[in-house]
Amino acid sequence: MSRIVLGVSGGIAAYKSCLLLRRLTEAGHEVEVVPTANALNFVGATTWAALSGRPVHSGVFEAGELVNHVRIGREADLVLVAPATADLLARAASGRADDLLTNVLLTAHCPVVFAPAMHTEMWQHAATRSNVATLRSRGAVVLEPAIGRLTGPDSGPGRLPEPADIEASALAVLADPSVGALMAAQDLAGRTVVISAGGTREHLDPVRFIGNSSSGLMGVALARAAVQRGARVTLVAANLATEPPAAVDVVDVGSTAELAAAMDVHAAAADLVVMAAAPADYTVTAPSPVKLKKSGDAGLNLELVQTTDVLAGLAGHRPPHQVLVGFAAETAADPAELRALGQAKLARKGCQLLVLNDVSGGAVFGAEENQVTIIDADGEVATAAGSKTTVAHAILSASEAVRKRLAS
Structure with missing residues (x-):
């Protein structure tokens, strides 16, 4: 069980942090708000205490015997x-310690994550951009x-991300x-990334389709x-x-x-x-423009043709500087067979990396966690496991x- 401090500053989006707190506690973490x-003008201390199951302190001089400004x-x-x-970002950037939360930020030895929320003009102001940097x-x-x-009728960048994203x-x-460290360094700044996700559908008629189990979570x-x-992105x-x-x-699409x-x-x-989407391999030659009806005990005969090979098509006109990553959902008896299937597919498709999922028994689809094998064109193999974000x-x-x- 991890100890998480959830700091909440004074914005209307504080109500969303109640949902975030619930998600964190239900995941088994001990959360101190x-x-x-x-x-507290937006969400009261009673709410935070009830949702976290812990006392809530907001002042440096509250519960002085606990030395909260250092302990937390x-x-x-x-x-x-x-x-x-x-x-809050301005005070944190300047090293202020004028309330309990900024004291916590100055004494923490652990990773610190800020989820900004403010009006667009504030987020884009040079002072805020400097503080973020x-x-x-x-x-x-x-x-x-x-x-x-945002608050009121206006829209733009500055909205708090949804609790699940945070x-x-x-x-x-x-x-x-x-x-x-990579997120703080913004190591992909200046890069243009295109990612596909989900599963395609090939319609038989206006209400039925051929599809697959991909959820798009990865x-x-x-x-x-x-x-x-x-x-x-x-x-x-x-x-x-x-x-x-x-x-x-x-x-x-x-x-x-x-x-x-x-x-x-x-x-x-x-x-x-990154071609993480799962395209259907076959489509109907002539989909019906009207809903197909049952006809007694007769079955339904469909004529199917192969769909476009999206990954191979992208590889065929890949610019020299571009990295193309494919995905493969395979069933294999053991890791050696899985790697062999992946190496053959990587060579056939022409991408630089292939991410292999062993989906034996329906694993992976719709799950919050994943375990993958990553293969490159030189035959190097790496593995990764954990949450799909990890x-x-x-x-x-x-x-x-x-x-x-490629650049060297």
């Missing part, structure tokens, strides 16, 4: 501030805010501090990880079973043909392309290693 005085930060495995307002230079993780509806990024940092995790490491989404992450451009067309357009100028960071790091080799 440290709200600022202004945060020292005992934490992770400090997560959500929402982090413009004022300062915090990142010190190793803190500052997540990119979402783009969407949780996934924060717990990836908790599981592996090196992930936090592709969404890759998009989340890439944007939090500084990349510009386009997510080509095929029938996702989950919401896309914050701060990515989403292109919705349905069929394999639509997926292929969208990837051709968006991958052309990308530095990294695995996503491992895939991105492997891709960066390939990019550096």
Whole structure:
């Protein structure tokens, strides 16, 4: 069980942190909430205490015998501030210690993650950008805010990411501090990344289709990880079973043909392309324009043809600087057979990396965790396991290693 400090600063988005707190406690973590005085104007201490099951302190001089201004930060495995307002970021960047939360930030020896929330003008102001850069230079993780509806009628960048997104990024940092270092360094800044996710559908008629079990969770995790490491990300989404992450451009597609067309357009100028989607291998020759009816005990005969090979098509016109990553869902008797299947597919498809999932028994699909084998064109093999966000960071790091080799 990890000890997490959830800092809450004074913004309307504090209500979302109640949901974040519930997610963290239900995942088995011990969470101590440290709200600022202004945060308590939005959500009261009673709510935080009830949801966390722990006393809530917000003042430096409360429970002085516990020396909370030092103890809380020292005992934490992770400090997560959500929402982090413009004022809180400014005080943290300047090293202020004028309330309990900023004292905690100064005494913490663990990873620190900020999830900003503020109006667009505040987020884009030169002072805030400078404060964010300062915090990142010190190793803190500052997540990119979402783009969407803000307080009042206005919209734009500055919206607090959804609790599930914040949780996934924060717990990836908790599981592996090196992930936090990459996010703080923004090692993918300036990169254009295109990721496909989900499973395509080939319609038999207006209501029925041939599909597969892909949920899109892995592709969404890759998009989340890439944007939090500084990349510009386009997510080509095929029938996702989950919401896309914050701060990515989403292109919705349905069929394999639509997926292929969208990837051709968006991958052309990308530095990294990840084909995490699961395209249907077959489509109906002549889908019915009206709903097919049952006819007695007669069956249904379908004529199927192969769909476009999206990954091979992308490899066929890959720019020299681009890294292309494919995915393969295989069933194998043992790891050796799995690697052999992967090496053959990598050579056949022409990509630089292939991520292998052993889906024997229906594993992986819709699960929060994953275990993959990553193979490159030189036959090098690596493995990654954990949450899909943790695995996503491992895939991105492997891709960066390939990019550096191509550039040398």
